[in-house]
Amino acid sequence: MSIVVTGATGHLGRHVVEQLLEKVPADQITAVVRDAEKASGFAARGVKIAVADYNEPETFDGVIAAGDKVLLISGNEFDKGRVGQHKVVLEAAKAAGAALLAYTSAPGTLTAALADDHKGTEAAILESGVPYSLLRNGWYNENYTEQLAVALEHGVTQAAGEGKVASAARADYAAAAVAVLTGEGHENSTYELSGDTAWSFAEYAAEISKQSGKDVPYNAVSVEVFTGILVGAGLPEGLAAILAGVDASIEQGQLAGTPGDLSRLTGSPTTPIAESIAAALKA
DSSP states (O other): OOEEETTTTSHHHHHHHHHHTTTSOGGGEEEEESOGGGGHHHHHTTOEEEEOBTTBGGGGTTTSOTTOEEEEOOOOOTTSOHHHHHHHHHHHHHHHTOSEEEEEEOOTTOOSGGGHHHHHHHHHHHHHTOOEEEEEEOOBTHHHHTTHHHHHHHOEEESOTTOEEOOBOHHHHHHHHHHHHHSSSOTTEEEEEOOSSOEEHHHHHHHHHHHHSSOOOEEEOOHHHHHHHHHHTTOOHHHHHHHHHHHHHHHTTTTOOOOOHHHHHHTSOOOOHHHHHHHHHHO
16 A cells, blocks of 8 residues: 655645655655656655656556555646646546545635635545545645745735634644544545634734834735736736635635644644744744
């Protein structure tokens, strides 16, 4: 039996493989990547490498075997039909007789357009009959702390009003995936994963100010203005609209839930946003 991880050299995938290496022998892990060179470090440690592409179904032939557990990390090519891409992995898992397909989805409360592909993928998984675990990942601390240089220069600009985000670190979500992939009894389960504490962008700006010693304001703008800012920063208009739509959902409280599934799965409290800010400031 292998644990197969797609997108294994992505931000989340790397965390998952690193944490799996602490739990299971390397030769029981298959890292699915597009570029084998990017996975050379894992290969050197004994991880099996499979080169495959969501856009080329035939590349998944033989990647998954009977009894394998699979982590399907959602793709980020918004313009290439993500549901169709995900179905490539789902169909390979079904044909092989995988024991479990875990999928990194979006919170069930999220109504923004960003969630549409996740809902479509979830529907396909349920219809397939493959044993599943839906990991409805909330927002990552790093979604914001990786833009800290911009915040320090221009302030925190969002279209979320006074809405709150119950985020956690990528490593926390990876730990939840690892718990499901290495544990028992997770077949046909759905987990709503989020941080233990919700914070507002005004609080986020105040924490950056406190830690950096620089006055960082929170600039609350409209969805339309925020979309324009993102386009001006180089994002395609469609993607900018999707991201701004998430902010509208945040303002409505759709990412503020703290059901506790994440910390229960991992057995540890989630990483506070203040801790991720500190790490980003040191980087």
